[in-house]
Amino acid sequence: MIAKRTGRLVVLAALPAAMFLTVGLSAPALAADGNxxxxxxxxxNNSGSRGTAMLSIKGNQLTVQIESEGMVPGQPSAQHLHGSTNGHDFHCPDASDDTNADGVLSNTEATVDYGNINISLTTSGDTLATSGLAVDRMPVADKQGKxxxxxxxTVSKDVVDHIKDLHIVQHxxxxxxxxxxxxxxxGASELDPKLPQEATAPTNCGMVMGASVGSIPVGGIETGGGTPQSSAMPAALAGSAAAVSVAVVGAVVVVRRRRALAAVRTESLGSAA
Known part of the structure; x- marks a missing residue:
């Protein structure tokens, strides 16, 4: 029985590492000061696109790793870290943000929820917000749409301190x-009439999960235009890694209590004999 219980604890303890083994991403090896x-x-936009990303920080070095599928085959995908490094709260949009009801959630409509570009995730060159439409430096999906x-x-201290407040959006x-x-x-993109709307509309969005939760918004929810609006803060999602850690600690406590009770019962039986 003890061997079986020990085995269960080993499985529980392994869960935090297993969390990262989705969509082809492995848990990164980080130094003690890494996150x-x-x-x-x-x-x-009913795109069928999904994926997993990892943001790994060591000092002022941010490593971004993305594996996604359901993208447009052979086409470049503009991608960015959106959000705020000033403590404001943003989140991923949904179909209800299609305010003109044309059936397409445009980038302009979605920006109200996920905020302006903070970092352009280009394959080379600068990563400034002004490179948001540099499609010649964005990754290209393969023939299977992967x-x-x-x-x-290299990122600023503000990005390091507020990385949990930034979201990845692929277009x-x-x-x-x-x-x-x-x-x-x-039709044409509202951002650049020389580009199709299909090229700039968001195809997926994801918010940071894991060890941290979002910071408390400053002045409520901020719109993409930059002016905070008075609004109730949405409930913060507890980090899944923290939840797993609590489960592991709880399991250890339960096992120890069971062993202590078993020892007491054995001692009582011996005394009675």
Missing amino acids: AYQIDLEQL LSYKRTL GIDRNKNDKYDFDGA
């Missing part, structure tokens, strides 16, 4: 299902 955060990317990305960036949809971005699918 890692998981992001699950969920579809927007996209892999990894890059280490690019195929509304008319012809495996390319074109103007027939959803």
Whole structure:
């Protein structure tokens, strides 16, 4: 019985590492001063796109690793870290944010929820917000619509301190299902009329999970325009890694109590004999 209980504890203790083994991403090896955060990317615009991302921080070095699928085959995907490093609260949008009811959640409509670009996740060159539409430096999905990305960036202390308040958004949809971005699918982009709306509309979005929860918003929820609006703060999601740790500690306490009770019973039986 003791061997079986020990085995259960080993499985529970292994859960935090197993959390990172989704969609092809492995748990990063970090030094004592490092932190890692998981992001699950969920579809927007009924794109069918999903994925997993890891944000790993060591000092002022941020490593971003993304594995996603359901992207438009052979097409570049603009991708960014959106949000605030000033303590304001943002979150991923949903279909209800399609305010003009045209059936497409545009980037402008979604920005109210997920905030402005903080870092452009380009494959080379700068990562400034102004490179948000640098599609020639964005990763390209393969023929199966799968996209892999990894890059280490030097970031500011504000980004390090507020990394849990930033979200990953990937862009690019195929509304008319012809495996390319074109103007027939959803017209021209509101960001650049030379680009199809399909190229700039968000395809998925994910918020940081794991060891930390979002910071308390300053002045309520901030819109993408930058002016905080008075609003109740949404309930913070407890980190799943913390929850697993609590479960492990709880399991250890239960086992120890059971062993202590068993010892007392054995001693009592011996005295009675």
